[in-house]
Amino acid sequence: MTESQRWFLLIVTLILGALVYMLAPILTPFLVGALLAYLFDPVADRLEAAKFGRTGAVVTVFVFMTAVLALTVLLLLPQLGRQIQVLLERVPMIIDLVEKRLVPLLESTLGVDLAAMDLGTLKSMLAGNWQQTGSLMAQLAGGITRSGLAVLAWIANLVLIPVVLFYLLRDWDLMMARIRMLLPRYLEPRVALWANECDEVLGAFIKGQLLVMLALGIIYAVGLWLVGLDIALLIGMLAGLASIVPYMGFIIGIFVAGIAAFIQFQDPMVLFWVGAVFAVGQALEGMVLTPLLVGDRIGLHPVAVIFAIMAGGQLFGFVGVLLALPVAAVIMVLLRHLHQGYKSSTLYGSAQVAEVELLNTEADE
Template identity: 30%
Template sequence: MVDQQQYSWPLFRRFLILCLGVGTVLMLLTYLYRSIMVGLMASAVISYIASPGINYLCEALPIARKTLVGILIFLVVTICTLGAVLGIPYIYQELLNIVQMIPEATAYAERLAKPLIDWARHSKIVPDETIEAGFRKMNLLQHVMGATDTMDGLFSRTPKVLEAAFNLAMVPLFTYMMLADKDDLRSLVKSWTPHDLHPLMRVFVARIDRVLRAVVKGQFLVAFVLSIFYMAGFSLIDLPSGIAIGAIAGICRVVPYFDVLVGLLLSSIVILTQGSGIAVFIGVLIVVAVVQSLDGMIITPRIIGDRAGLHPIVVIASVFSFGHWFGLLGVLLAVPIVAAAVVALQICLPYLQNSPFYRLPPPS
């Protein structure tokens, strides 16, 4: 039975009205400032992950919070800039080389499959129309991916480059504001919330914070760890462009199992065009199997555990759906929004069960 005194429906209804009002204002602001939303959301994610560490350092060191945050952001930006200057051009060039290999890999795979295709045509198991459609798609893929000059000139010709550069440049500033003024922002939110709703708000914030820390912090940490493992494994088996493939595959782990798809696809392209042989391909399969086993048995259970409570299918569907509707911003926000929504529904259920809708007397 639901405790009617604890789960007061009138109090919860006022809380819902407040949330709807705040949500409407946030949606309006998001629409008005949509050009900087990617940078703002990236800063929010970084601030959310870094906040516990900043709180610990502020208590341990005799330095003002704003000064400490400024120093740390300067150091992180400097390290990331050096890493980008040294690492990103190499990974980009390796990825570009892989893209240039796609037409050759497609043609090679087509030659390998020709006996099977001829047999399928002769036996009439697969309709000729289906086979021809498959060839048309492969030719289209060769045409699109073979246009590497388009890849080279993409960033120089698109007007979105200025918006992306501005968002990237604003990330340190937004992050500084969120971390340095955290207490002021919290006091502002508290002052705008009715006092009798503070306990209910604390319950929502605490439960959602517990899940989001697992989802946001955990997923990025797992992706980073798997990137290291993939790069090390692909390097050990002498896979051409193994470091770039491992880094990209690990990053794709933010979407469950997408790292396996991307890693095998890029590795297959390189192996088919470089003539690495079946031994390297078997090595790739072993590396992927070992990394996936470590991820399933040790890495994800230790880092995330069962706190997220989201099925991998839900995560995959959410990322692709939000990405389709809202682009990169949707990819960043998909999993946190869905995880927060699931927890919010779990918290809301006892209050809804105490509402007049659930408590209507049975028909006589």
């Protein structure tokens, strides 16, 4: 590229970054719609190949998504509300367990004085106030309804997401072709290569990993339900969501489920069954779910996922969280090509040649 072309690309990148920063408050429904369009475009393409027509394929996808969403709301949300209420009721029991068993154990093991921890006051405060909070859903709804503008913005975003999704999904392939045609001809082959590699990375983490998270959430919830845990669904969903980072769902899930099971049953043997549930889930993830749903596609490193999400949230809020993985995938692809360019450059090659010459000189001596 010439100097002017480099400056042009830099200016365009800076302008796009500034626009994202300034328009972040209104970008959420558009980004959510774009993410859903990206996820369901392969489904629409397959239906279109089966003689549905693009609009018919999009309508079919919409009907399926609406049915799944309605089923989730009708079946899962009431159960989650009840299980959250059960969890709130047991908070004083958790504090009792910490105060009477864990604190003495730590004091005798570590030789430290933990008497300064005022757990009794905290327990009394929680025990006296949790009943007044009512249902968590009702509390959230009450907080929202106190602000008319917040309600209107929330409803507008909810209504806008399916509208944006419909039009993006209907015209997705056409938009991608037009964007490709708008690229400068000298950049188009390289950008197309990078885009394919980014799609491979995102496919592994957004498409494949979401399915793995859903499957693990179901496995953990069903397994803990068979154990008899009252808040099995809540913990299963928490562990499934945390599984976006490999092993994080297993660690968080077995820790939270172990505490909840011990408090509910007061029997150390139940910890064995909780461990068995998560061991089976981890084995299925490694041997079945990940090879089947993700395959050998290149994914993002777990540390890169954590850093990208935290950095995106810090810089751009919720919009940054939505943009974190796509941007991380692009950066990863660029760094890979930069590494390849460095390995083939004279800067790297000259040192390599010097090392070979030094070895040859030492061998002659």
